[in-house]
Amino acid sequence: DIVMTQSPDSLAVSLGERATINCKSSQSVLYSSNNKNYLAWYQQKPGQPPKLLIYWSSARESGVPDRFSGSGSGSDFTLTISSLQAEDVAVYYCQQYYNTPFTFGPGTKVDIK
Amino acid sequence: QLQLQESGPGPVKPSETLSLTCTVSGGSISNSRFYWGWIRQPPGKGLEWIGSIYYSGSTYYNPSLQSRVTISVDTSRNQFSLMLSSVTAADTAVYYCARHSDDLWSHFDYWGQGTLGTVSS
Numbered sequence: 001d002i003v004m005t006q007s008p009d010s011l012a013v014s015l016g017e018r019a020t021i022n023c024k025s026s027q028s029v030l031y032s033s034n035n036k037n038y039l040a041w042y043q044q045k046p047g048q049p050p051k052l053l054i055y056w057s058s059a060r061e062s063g064v065p066d067r068f069s070g071s072g073s074g075s076d077f078t079l080t081i082s083s084l085q086a087e088d089v090a091v092y093y094c095q096q097y098y099n100t101p102f103t104f105g106p107g108t109k110v111d112i113k
Numbered sequence: 114q115l116q117l118q119e120s121g122p123g124p125v126k127p128s129e130t131l132s133l134t135c136t137v138s139g140g141s142i143s144n145s146r147f148y149w150g151w152i153r154q155p156p157g158k159g160l161e162w163i164g165s166i167y168y169s170g171s172t173y174y175n176p177s178l179q180s181r182v183t184i185s186v187d188t189s190r191n192q193f194s195l196m197l198s199s200v201t202a203a204d205t206a207v208y209y210c211a212r213h214s215d216d217l218w219s220h221f222d223y224w225g226q227g228t229l230g231t232v233s234s
Contacts, residue, residue, distance in 0.1 A: 040220035049209055049224035050160065061222070093160060097218050101175040104160040 002026050002096050004105035012113040019081040021108045023094035028074045031098065038098035041070055041079045044107075045090045053092075054079065086112060115140040117210050117225035124231040131197040131230050135210030136190070143168045143188045148213040150221060151184060151195045153206040153230075163208075165217060166193055173217060200232045 003026040013019045029038045037057035042050035052061045054070035057077055067082045081088055089112060094105040121133040135149070142149060150165035164174040166184045174182050183196040197204060208230045211221040
């Protein structure tokens with residue numbers, strides 16, 4: 001299985017400041033034949049299902065604010081919230097879909113400082 | 114707009130079988146482009162992929178659950194279902210159904226609201 005790790009476990013950021021979440025996979029999720037990273041980011045608020053934010057490591061889902069961005073390749077990835085808003089308080093998960101079983105990171109909780 | 118809705122009969126006892134159904138509306142489960150999946154989340158914990166199915170009935174399961182899981186599809190009802198046998202308290206979780214955005218090796222773009230599957234004596 002591909003093990004996904006995230007850091008930090010939680011972080012508190014002031015409104016308007018940048019939040020950065022890291023995700024690492026135990027093996028590369030870059031498929032060489034199409035040069036795509038099989039990595040997605042989801043946001044989950046309490047009592048709600050996960051919401052897709054980013055796919056193919058850096059493609060933003062339709063309707064997701066442009067303050068959310070994804071970067072990285074191979075085994076190291078980053079989700080950045082450029083200017084934290086109150087509505088961004090949530091848990092964020094990365095997920096690999098390169099190999100079955102598909103696996104998620106343990107989550108990073110983002111709060112307001 | 115595609116919508117997914119999980120449903121189930123309620124709490125089950127240890128050693129019994131948990132059965133859940135996902136009803137898809139606003140789109141056809143028989144669309145040859147998409148796979149459909151189940152993901153679960155124990156209270157206060159992270160997400161675990163259970164398995165996925167194609168409209169033809171082809172299935173892929175998480176090896177950690179494979180011996181106890183059956184996922185099936187009913188195209189006439191636009192539904193797919195999950196059966197998890199020999200449950201224990203550790204199987205208590207919110208169970209989500211979701212759509213893969215394309216083939217099996219793709220992210221989940223639409224999710225149901227989730228249903229709590231409770232195992233309790």
